[in-house]
Amino acid sequence: MLSKSQARTFFLGGTIVTFAIFLGLSWNSLSNDVPKQTNLQNLTEQVVRGKHLWESNNCMGCHTIFGEGAYYAPELTKVFERRGEGYIKAALMTQTPWAPRGRKMVAYGFSDAEATDLVAFFKWVGEVDLNGFPPKPDVSR
Amino acid sequence: MKYQSQKVAYWFFAAAMLLLSLQIVYGFIMGFAHMGYDGLHSVIPFNTARAVHTNLLVVWLLLGFMGAAYYIIPEEAQQELVNVKLAYIQLISFLLVGVVAIVGYHLNYWEGRKFLEIPRPLDWLVVVNVLTFLGIILATLYKGKKRTTTSMVLAMGLVFAALLYLPGMVWFDNQTMDSFFRWWVVHLWVEGVWELIMGGILAFLLIKLTGVDREVIEKWLYVIVGLTFLSGILGTGHHYYYIGVGKIWLIIGGIFSMMEPLAFLAMALFAVAMYRKGEKRHPNKLALYWTLGTAVLSFVGAGLLGMAHTLPQVNMYTHGTLVTAMHGHLAFWGAYGMIVFSFITFALPNLTGRKLYDTVNGQLAFWLSNIGMLGMTAAFGVAGVAQVYLERKTGLEFGAVQQEIEVHFLVLVLNATMFATGITFYIIEFFRYGRPNNEAIGVEETL
Ligand code: HEM
Ligand code: HEM
Ligand SMILES: [Fe+2]
Numbered sequence: 001m002l003s004k005s006q007a008r009t010f011f012l013g014g015t016i017v018t019f020a021i022f023l024g025l026s027w028n029s030l031s032n033d034v035p036k037q038t039n040l041q042n043l044t045e046q047v048v049r050g051k052h053l054w055e056s057n058n059c060m061g062c063h064t065i066f067g068e069g070a071y072y073a074p075e076l077t078k079v080f081e082r083r084g085e086g087y088i089k090a091a092l093m094t095q096t097p098w099a100p101r102g103r104k105m106v107a108y109g110f111s112d113a114e115a116t117d118l119v120a121f122f123k124w125v126g127e128v129d130l131n132g133f134p135p136k137p138d139v140s141r
Numbered sequence: 142m143k144y145q146s147q148k149v150a151y152w153f154f155a156a157a158m159l160l161l162s163l164q165i166v167y168g169f170i171m172g173f174a175h176m177g178y179d180g181l182h183s184v185i186p187f188n189t190a191r192a193v194h195t196n197l198l199v200v201w202l203l204l205g206f207m208g209a210a211y212y213i214i215p216e217e218a219q220q221e222l223v224n225v226k227l228a229y230i231q232l233i234s235f236l237l238v239g240v241v242a243i244v245g246y247h248l249n250y251w252e253g254r255k256f257l258e259i260p261r262p263l264d265w266l267v268v269v270n271v272l273t274f275l276g277i278i279l280a281t282l283y284k285g286k287k288r289t290t291t292s293m294v295l296a297m298g299l300v301f302a303a304l305l306y307l308p309g310m311v312w313f314d315n316q317t318m319d320s321f322f323r324w325w326v327v328h329l330w331v332e333g334v335w336e337l338i339m340g341g342i343l344a345f346l347l348i349k350l351t352g353v354d355r356e357v358i359e360k361w362l363y364v365i366v367g368l369t370f371l372s373g374i375l376g377t378g379h380h381y382y383y384i385g386v387g388k389i390w391l392i393i394g395g396i397f398s399m400m401e402p403l404a405f406l407a408m409a410l411f412a413v414a415m416y417r418k419g420e421k422r423h424p425n426k427l428a429l430y431w432t433l434g435t436a437v438l439s440f441v442g443a444g445l446l447g448m449a450h451t452l453p454q455v456n457m458y459t460h461g462t463l464v465t466a467m468h469g470h471l472a473f474w475g476a477y478g479m480i481v482f483s484f485i486t487f488a489l490p491n492l493t494g495r496k497l498y499d500t501v502n503g504q505l506a507f508w509l510s511n512i513g514m515l516g517m518t519a520a521f522g523v524a525g526v527a528q529v530y531l532e533r534k535t536g537l538e539f540g541a542v543q544q545e546i547e548v549h550f551l552v553l554v555l556n557a558t559m560f561a562t563g564i565t566f567y568i569i570e571f572f573r574y575g576r577p578n579n580e581a582i583g584v585e586e587t588l
């Protein structure tokens with residue numbers, strides 16, 4: 001039967017080995033995958049300003065992006081492609097809550113410049129190579 | 142209890158009960174909002190309610206862990222806590238930081254990253270606070286007569302949890318990098334180091350409640366935490382499928398995260414086996430219920446429901462839908478909510494000297510809260526599966542799908558009411574115990 005010291009060796013050994021592999025794979029992803037898949041050359045200051053607005057208003061508290069966030073409002077990874085600049089800016093700049101089908105969004109009343117930054121962020125987000133996410137609907141209605 | 146300084150644990154538990162109650166209130170706000178009743182929108186918009194709900198959850202769980210550590214470490218190390226006053230200061234300052242953060246969330250002051258919403262300046266206060274906590278725990282262990290496996294695993298879990306808070310405090314311009322390191326906190330906490338904390342607390346409870354030999358229990362503790370890290374560290378890959386990093390994670394994350402339920406299965410089998418093996422029965426029946434309950438429900442919520450959507454082929458469709466919320470609720474409740482409840486149920490009679498071991502209120506609390514939470518899980522699950530099919534398979538628009546599934550949130554709110562009733566009974570019992578006092582020292586039942 002397994003002894004306590006063997007059990008401890010299993011714990012320490014497994015942890016150290018898998019953690020080393022994890023660090024190696026992470027290093028590889030960050031130095032090789034990220035520049036390619038996220039189009040680093042397009043990550044402009046405007047996109048970064050947009051990301052900052054995205055965070056400082058906790059948009060992720062209702063929406064998802066890359067499938068991460070909350071489930072109250074639509075996935076926004078492909079919103080630029082789906083709705084285009086005009087629609088997005090209207091939703092961001094309105095002074096009364098945007099409420100398609102009755103579910104309200106916070107009326108941020110962003111300035112035109114801020115809304116443009118967010119649109120740039122969405123455009124960049126939409127171009128990231130996500131290994132096929134979001135899936136294309138494949139059942140016909 | 143055996144040591145006077147263990148009394149401080151009581152106040153951590155009391156604070157945890159308070160924050161849990163508030164968490165539930167904000168849960169209801171969101172449940173109603175999903176049903177279409179968003180009357181509070183202008184004061185507490187959904188994102189505020191959500192940040193408050195999840196942050197209160199994490200904070201009351203951490204308070205529970207800290208309280209448990211302040212109780213367990215003196216007993217295991219056979220040594221009073223080195224500085225009790227500092228422990229009280231640590232509790233109060235932790236609560237103050239929490240209050241400021243939550244007020245901030247109502248004023249649009251936050252960092253806006255899921256689960257890590259606390260603004261950066263407050264993060265630093267959390268760091269100082271947690272260092273104080275760890276200082277007290279580690280110094281007590283160091284001065285103590287004994288360093289048992291149980292106390293070392295618990296302490297190791299707490300130290301690693303603190304370290305893993307740091308990757309969440311780095312600023313990235315790239316959303317992909319942001320997400321990548323956010324998971325070092327979120328995933329490596331709940332599917333890594335928190336399981337060490339849970340395992341340590343569980344081992345302590347089983348030693349006390351079943352009377353099985355410590356050497357046997359601690360051997361299996363090593364096996365469980367071994368399985369946790371073996372699967373959980375590389376299992377982080379199940380969050381890297383679709384965020385803009387390579388396809389290697391589909392394979393690594395898929396294989397290793399499929400193994401993660403083994404640690405929870407081992408915990409469930411371990412708890413049941415020790416319960417059967419123990420020849421004596423501790424009179425604190427409710428503590429046994431909760432302890433076996435957490436071992437089983439953590440396997441269901443984290444293990445089985447986690448496994449249900451962890452393969453990349455499935456996750457492609459369920460990623461970021463209400464299916465995730467289904468799993469999130471039963472996993473957090475079954476594993477971490479219930480281990481904290483187990484510990485409180487065990488500790489209260491020892492801290493206060495009142496032996497409410499098997500009361501009607503206590504039974505109602507156990508059954509109503511757990512059945513309510515299982516019902517909530519089912520409601521989220523049905524809503525989630527319908528959402529996945531309609532939105533991701535047929536391409537129906539988000540808003541249209543949400544209207545289709547509104548009715549499941551009625552079911553959610555009804556079950557949440559049952560859950561909340563159970564919690565209310567629990568809190569009533571909590572108050573019936575009264576305050577911790579010195580007469581309770583040295584009189585607890587032992588096996
Ligand atoms: C007690 C342990 C666990 C807790 C508390 C927990 C909790 C959670 C939470 C809150 C999320 C949402 C995170 C976010 O989007 O930021 C999540 C996601 C996820 N969990 Fe767990 N979990 C646990 C264990 C597991 C296990 C053992 C597995 C796999 C076997 C698993 C598989 C997943 C997957 C695949 C996701 C991603 C869902 C998505 O793509 O939207 N979890 N978990
Ligand atoms: C009265 C009880 C509760 C209700 C009505 C409730 C409702 C909700 C709702 C509606 C959401 C947001 C889903 C979304 O983004 O659209 C949520 C999120 C969450 N709740 Fe609760 N909740 C309750 C209790 C709890 C408890 C007791 C726990 C943990 C033990 C918990 C853990 C969570 C977690 C981890 C999330 C984030 C899930 C994710 O992002 O996937 N909730 N809750
Ligand atoms: Fe995970």
